[in-house]
Amino acid sequence: MQFRVEHLTDKLPNRDRTVLALANHIVEIAAGYLLVEAGRPFDAAVAGAIPNRELDPSGLVTRSSSVRARLAALRPAPNREVETQHGMSNRHLVLERCTWHAAQHTRQLAFLLERFEIEPENPLTGSDLTGLPLPVAVWDDETP
Numbered sequence: 001m002q003f004r005v006e007h008l009t010d011k012l013p014n015r016d017r018t019v020l021a022l023a024n025h026i027v028e029i030a031a032g033y034l035l036v037e038a039g040r041p042f043d044a045a046v047a048g049a050i051p052n053r054e055l056d057p058s059g060l061v062t063r064s065s066s067v068r069a070r071l072a073a074l075r076p077a078p079n080r081e082v083e084t085q086h087g088m089s090n091r092h093l094v095l096e097r098c099t100w101h102a103a104q105h106t107r108q109l110a111f112l113l114e115r116f117e118i119e120p121e122n123p124l125t126g127s128d129l130t131g132l133p134l135p136v137a138v139w140d141d142e143t144p
Helices: 019-037 043-046 057-073 091-115
Strands: 079-086 087-090
Touching: 019 043, 019 057, 019 091, 043 091, 087 091
Parallel strands: none
Antiparallel strands: 079 087
16 A cells, blocks of 8 residues: 555545545455355445445455455356346446446545655556546546
């Protein structure tokens, strides 16, 4: 995690969420997709991706590494049906939703790193985001 410890408890712009809480949320989004792959419906709880408890930076790094390894090992059936909070869908659409959700929040963390004058180690590129239905604005209450 690139953020300095003193910034982890900083609140996000116009939100009641800290930098560390947002990082936990991003990992939980990916973990939620793993739950769907294991057979759980993509319901409001999975889609909301609120962790049961907030991990500290070292716990978050461990969980993130585990989730990334499990995602890398997946061989999903993209057209397989999955129950969602809005009815039946396919896993490809659920994966896309999880991807853009995590990408948008990752953009927000990158914005904050730059605000704290820290250059992101592995910044998202335009090709990473191509085709994702992301808003132009980094924060939903700003005008692009």
